[in-house]
Amino acid sequence: MRNNEMPHAPVGPAVNKDEEALARPFVKCLLRLIRTQDSFGLWEGNSDAELLAEFIITKEQQCATPLIGDPDSDALWRLDMFYTAVALAIE
Template sequence: MPHEPVGPAVHGDGEALASPFVKCLLRLIRTQDSFGLWEGHSDAELLAEFIITKQQQRAVPFGGDPDPDALWRLDMFYTAVALAIEERSGVSTSPTIEMKPVGASGGWAFCRDVHRFGFETFRKLAEAGTKLVDDATAAIEA
């Protein structure tokens, strides 16, 4: 089944859930559900873990290893970016850094506040992913 390419950034949360990047992220998340536990969940419910308010971010302690959920969010987001770039450009892509707990990852030197990775709204999630995809495909096409 062909998927629509990632398009321009969206402006509302309802539109954000329908954006091509978010649809790509949702496909990726749903492929992780090998036991069917998320089948009855709405798209908004599946993406709820990516929504972190400023108050929630401030409550997250900075020291120590990042929460496995934060690492999962980071991995899913950037894997979806790579997948969307590949769908739009036809060029094979993949994320280049795998984040791991216990300080085993060189990626931490580049990713500040991994503990707090998330977005305030669905719109901001869609805009961030779409911008990365747009920038990368523009660079590929240049």
């Protein structure tokens, strides 16, 4: 392959990895927990992927987070939701 050529996209049936991941029982449980916390309906129009975006951080975001200090209340809430979903999955 020459330097200026772009590789071809894979041929075959496309699998939507996001939809596959969102169909997992643990993720469904986590989404239910998040949506039950929305008492004012602020997240009603958001997709499941948009709600879970807050739970995923990039390597750059992780490096920018200070090691010393108190985490913000949103981070603590996300941890609480995640571990509650873990406990429900174990139960």
